[in-house]
Amino acid sequence: MVAGEDTILSNLRRGALEYCVLALLRSGTSYGLDIARVLNRDGVLMRGEGTLYPLLARLRRSGLVETTWQESAAGPPRRYYALTPEGERALDAFARTWRPFRDAVDAALLTEEPS
Template identity: 70%
Template sequence: MVPGDSAILSNLRRGALEFCVLAMLRDGPTYGFDIARHLTRDGILMASEGTLYPLLSRLRKAGLVDTTWQESTSGPPRRYYQLTESGAGALDSFIDTWPPFRDAVDAALTEGEHP
């Protein structure tokens, strides 16, 4: 990475991370630690799990996710997150919007390149 990359990455994450979390909940309730492990595996989408729980709290307050507590065989009860109907709608809107946005950014970045 060159200097400045972390600021760029931080700004890009800010706009997309919540939708990545919503997408992870598409198939059913998911334990917060599993979400964190998945999103931090390459350090691109999320640098540490410390940013996940405030994000999940905001998504819950916005009505995009619900939570439930489930007993665990290996410790205390765990909080699971699940997509609400509003969350599914927000995710669908993002999925529809992302490809043209991504394509426009790609086009702008490559415009004027010489073969």
């Protein structure tokens, strides 16, 4: 049975989404809803917020992100997420691994089928 595009995309997201979150936090702290907006922008990386908050909690428990509560003028206090030094190292390791992996996949997809 051939996997459908939704299944393929789901599998790709599962492996890369946490590193996309870490990459978004590299430039500074961010509120969960703001992270969700960026990741939902084109519907490729994430389709809804339902997967983001468990992922953020997992990243926090792993020590890759830390959180702070900040007052909000628009309602209750908000939890902001920031990259930890361990998260920075994990992101750097992913980037070093991702580039050759991506290049190998691209090369394989461009290879002509044998006759």
